Amino acid sequence: MKISKLRRFEPRRVDVLVSWRLVKCRPFHKIAGPANGLWASHKMSLHALKLLDDFWGWQQRLLTVAGLFSAFVLLGAFTFGVILLTRAGGDVASIWPSNALILALIIRGHASFYLWGAVAIWGANVASGNPLALSTALMGANIVEVGFAHAMLIVFGLRDPDLRRLRSVVGFLVISAGVAPVVGALLGARAVSAASGAPFGDVVLSWYGADALGMAVFAPLFLSFKDWKSDLGLSRGHAMALVAVLLGTVLTATATFAARDLLFICTPLILLSTMNWGIAGATLALCCVATAGAIATFGQTSLIFPTVEPAARLQIFLAVHVCMCLPIAAILAQRRELQNELSTARALAEARSAEKEIQVDQLTRRLWDVESEERARVSRELHDIAGQTLATMVMQVRAIELEASALLVPRLVELRQNLSAHGQDLDRLSRELRPAALDKLGLVRALDALIGNWAAVHHIETDFVTSGDKTNDIPLRVQTILYRVVQEALTNVARHAEGATKVTVSLATAEGYLRVAVADNGCGAMPNKIAKHGGGLQGMRERLAMVDGDLDIETHVLEVDNMSGTTVFARIPLEINHATAH
Amino acid sequence: MQPHISLFLVDDHPIFLAGMRATVAAEPAFVVLGEASDGLEAIRALESVDPDIVVIDISMPHVNGLALVQRLRQRNFSGKCLIMTVHEDRAFLKHGMELGISGYVLKRTAVDQLIPALKAVYTGGLYIDPSIADLAMPPQRRASSGASEPASSLSDGETVVLRHIAMGFTSKEIASKMGIGAKSVETLKLRACAKMSLKSRADIVRYAVMKGWLHDIN
Numbered sequence: 001m002k003i004s005k006l007r008r009f010e011p012r013r014v015d016v017l018v019s020w021r022l023v024k025c026r027p028f029h030k031i032a033g034p035a036n037g038l039w040a041s042h043k044m045s046l047h048a049l050k051l052l053d054d055f056w057g058w059q060q061r062l063l064t065v066a067g068l069f070s071a072f073v074l075l076g077a078f079t080f081g082v083i084l085l086t087r088a089g090g091d092v093a094s095i096w097p098s099n100a101l102i103l104a105l106i107i108r109g110h111a112s113f114y115l116w117g118a119v120a121i122w123g124a125n126v127a128s129g130n131p132l133a134l135s136t137a138l139m140g141a142n143i144v145e146v147g148f149a150h151a152m153l154i155v156f157g158l159r160d161p162d163l164r165r166l167r168s169v170v171g172f173l174v175i176s177a178g179v180a181p182v183v184g185a186l187l188g189a190r191a192v193s194a195a196s197g198a199p200f201g202d203v204v205l206s207w208y209g210a211d212a213l214g215m216a217v218f219a220p221l222f223l224s225f226k227d228w229k230s231d232l233g234l235s236r237g238h239a240m241a242l243v244a245v246l247l248g249t250v251l252t253a254t255a256t257f258a259a260r261d262l263l264f265i266c267t268p269l270i271l272l273s274t275m276n277w278g279i280a281g282a283t284l285a286l287c288c289v290a291t292a293g294a295i296a297t298f299g300q301t302s303l304i305f306p307t308v309e310p311a312a313r314l315q316i317f318l319a320v321h322v323c324m325c326l327p328i329a330a331i332l333a334q335r336r337e338l339q340n341e342l343s344t345a346r347a348l349a350e351a352r353s354a355e356k357e358i359q360v361d362q363l364t365r366r367l368w369d370v371e372s373e374e375r376a377r378v379s380r381e382l383h384d385i386a387g388q389t390l391a392t393m394v395m396q397v398r399a400i401e402l403e404a405s406a407l408l409v410p411r412l413v414e415l416r417q418n419l420s421a422h423g424q425d426l427d428r429l430s431r432e433l434r435p436a437a438l439d440k441l442g443l444v445r446a447l448d449a450l451i452g453n454w455a456a457v458h459h460i461e462t463d464f465v466t467s468g469d470k471t472n473d474i475p476l477r478v479q480t481i482l483y484r485v486v487q488e489a490l491t492n493v494a495r496h497a498e499g500a501t502k503v504t505v506s507l508a509t510a511e512g513y514l515r516v517a518v519a520d521n522g523c524g525a526m527p528n529k530i531a532k533h534g535g536g537l538q539g540m541r542e543r544l545a546m547v548d549g550d551l552d553i554e555t556h557v558l559e560v561d562n563m564s565g566t567t568v569f570a571r572i573p574l575e576i577n578h579a580t581a582h
Numbered sequence: 583m584q585p586h587i588s589l590f591l592v593d594d595h596p597i598f599l600a601g602m603r604a605t606v607a608a609e610p611a612f613v614v615l616g617e618a619s620d621g622l623e624a625i626r627a628l629e630s631v632d633p634d635i636v637v638i639d640i641s642m643p644h645v646n647g648l649a650l651v652q653r654l655r656q657r658n659f660s661g662k663c664l665i666m667t668v669h670e671d672r673a674f675l676k677h678g679m680e681l682g683i684s685g686y687v688l689k690r691t692a693v694d695q696l697i698p699a700l701k702a703v704y705t706g707g708l709y710i711d712p713s714i715a716d717l718a719m720p721p722q723r724r725a726s727s728g729a730s731e732p733a734s735s736l737s738d739g740e741t742v743v744l745r746h747i748a749m750g751f752t753s754k755e756i757a758s759k760m761g762i763g764a765k766s767v768e769t770l771k772l773r774a775c776a777k778m779s780l781k782s783r784a785d786i787v788r789y790a791v792m793k794g795w796l797h798d799i800n
Contacts, residue, residue, distance in 0.1 A: 384641055387668035388595050391689030395601030398693040416693070423690035424713070427670045437673035440646060449673030456716065465787055467749055467796035502784035508749045508796075517750035521782030552752045556782075563775050565782040569752050 049228055072116045075101050079124035085294055094297050094311040095290050095318070096210040097218035099184070103146050103176060104222030107153070107160060118143045137191035145184025145211065149176040163220055163279045164227065164333035169326045176219055177322075181211035209315050216322040217290050221283035228280045242281065245273050249285050253292035257310065263293070263317050274325045278333050282325040290318055365546050372480055375433045382430035390423045435483070443479040444507065447486055451505055454490045461502045468509030478572055481543045482516055485551075488536040489518035489568045497522030497566060512574050519567040524557040540570070547572050587704050590633040591617045592624040592650065593666065594642045598689065602637065602666070605696050612700065621645025625653055633661050635684075635703055640667040640674060648674065651681045662703050666692060672717045675710070679718070685709035740774035743767055747783065748790030
């Protein structure tokens with residue numbers, strides 16, 4: 001069910017009386033959902049919260065006139081009810097929430113409630129049968145108390161107290177519930193004392209207790225409306241649980257109060273509510289106890305201090321729990337906020353580092369590509385330009401030789417031989433940079449030559465076997481990487497594989513992978529040696545990772561396995577490389 | 583009177599080409615029938631002339647030297663091919679010999695080697711530049727047969743394991759492929775190796791080649 005949009009006004013600009021007419025246009029009835037069980041009530045509570053959010057929403061700074069008017073009516077009715085509840089005892093209430101509501105409204109920016117609050121309290125007093133003069137005096141005492149609390153809050157920097165902060169909560173409780181009621185009590189007790197004949201001191205104490213508790217329990221409740229959404233978590237399960245806990249609290253409070261005065265049994269429920277739903281949960285549970293207690297103590301209050309037992313116990317209970325639960329809720333809220341910040345920061349950092357990793361990865365690939373291209377270019381030029389030029393120069397020197405004097409010939413021959421030796425160096429250098437065979441003849445022939453050279457240099461029997469499909473269409477990048485991996489693996493064998501007399505290099509395409517295995521029959525201690533001396537394993541792994549390949553090593557020791565040697569495996573998926581080939 | 587040996591020179595470096603021409607011109611036995619500066623040009627020219635020997639560079643635009651040899655062989659060219667290159671690489675030499683070249687000479691030693699090479703090739707010999715003659719020797723390979731006569735035959739599981747080992751699979755991979763534990767793969771491998779007296783992976787691969795399990799990529 002969708003709530004029809006409320007008409008909103010800037011509260012400071014619109015005169016409440018002028019816009020009163022608009023109130024009639026507000027379709028209040030639409031807000032009430034079908035009353036079918038808990039879910040419906042949850043829905044309603046959602047709407048009520050939405051409405052409250054609209055009424056009190058600090059962020060939007062918008063207020064419906066209907067909301068203000070209902071607040072006014074509510075305040076009047078509320079005050080009237082509380083007076084009626086205490087009337088039976090003919091005395092001061094055990095708890096007085098009206099001032100809390102007025103203060104909350106004023107704190108939320110509705111200063112007009114100095115006036116409307118006064119009207120409501122006065123009206124309620126008159127309606128309940130108090131004489132006009134007494135009603136006026138009581139109204140004055142209450143409004144002055146609220147005003148004093150408001151002024152003190154402003155002085156101490158709590159114009160808008162954030163009840164999720166421990167310091168704000170403590171400050172708010174001390175000022176509005178601790179100090180301000182003294183003022184109200186001193187002023188109001190005079191009138192009450194004069195009217196009823198009760199001793200002034202007793203009335204002051206009764207008044208103070210009622211007002212202090214009213215402020216302590218109800219003001220945080222009203223002020224926390226704006227946080228309800230986040231504190232309560234408006235999911236179905238949450239709402240059900242909250243309702244259950246609150247119902248439990250009410251029942252327990254009523255039962256224990258009426259039966260054996262074991263009110264403290266409510267404590268775990270209040271704490272549970274506080275732990276789960278923060279300041280909103282704490283204040284709601286406390287209100288439940290206060291209301292249940294106030295009803296239970298109906299007719300058992302007195303103006304003479306100390307008030308009769310049950311009411312006093314209710315007050316003490318509430319006072320203790322407010323002082324306990326509100327700070328707990330604030331600490332929890334602070335902790336949760338910190339946790340949120342921390343997790344946000346962590347997520348951000350993780351995202352950043354992941355992004356960095358990708359960038360580094362891309363850069364590495366790019367760097368490697370650039371390096372390969374550059375090596376290939378230099379290698380080509382060494383052959384095609386430097387090598388050819390050198391060969392030509394040899395011929396030119398030979399031509400000079402034929403015409404030169406016999407004296408010069410030996411020196412020219414020496415020059416020719418030097419040039420020739422340089423040519424050999426150039427060829428070796430070029431091949432080391434990048435074997436031309438890899439580009440011109442393909443991976444298999446290039447590897448064959450590499451392995452042949454290696455075997456000839458190290459005098460180790462070496463086999464090169466190939467199997468599977470043709471490797472011609474494998475991207476050049478993959479071919480280059482595999483070539484380098486085999487080169488590095490052979491270097492490791494020469495360096496670290498003691499006692500190797502046979503080496504096998506196998507190249508195979510099987511099951512979507514291009515595989516290379518370089519196996520020796522050495523002592524099998526190669527990995528340890530590599531770990532100690534830092535062979536090129538890491539470099540091989542990094543190169544293979546660029547084409548989504550990986551590296552593995554197996555070793556056998558003769559004494560244990562009845563065979564010996566180390567095998568380095570490299571494999572590169574064929575499909576992905578076709579896709580990413582450039 | 584020596585017989586005339588007719589030549590055709592293919593090289594994309596004009597100065598070197600001129601140097602070769604000068605070198606052979608000093609010998610009365612040789613006649614240069616023509617020249618080309620890349621493979622394609624050579625193929626076209628060789629349709630009309632029929633030299634005894636074609637001297638071919640490897641690194642050339644369009645069609646490189648070895649590809650040229652291949653094409654000439656496909657066209658049943660009857661002359662002999664002599665490679666004249668800066669590449670001192672086993673891969674090129676080996677591939678060239680597979681294609682049936684008659685000689686392989688390095689440019690840096692051409693002034694000394696060209697004439698003897700041409701003469702050797704003309705008489706039906708194979709001439710490899712002495713500087714790289716060792717590259718033409720097959721490296722130390724397959725010196726001895728790896729496996730001795732089997733004491734008993736391999737089980738199916740042992741065969742599968744050996745075969746995959748030879749193809750370059752790790753024991754872990756083989757285990758997951760066969761759906762058995764890595765330990766079982768090790769056991770099968772060791773049992774098979776013991777049966778066949780294989781002492782290393784190299785032996786296993788050699789055994790696989792002997793068995794014809796590996797099909798060559800080329």
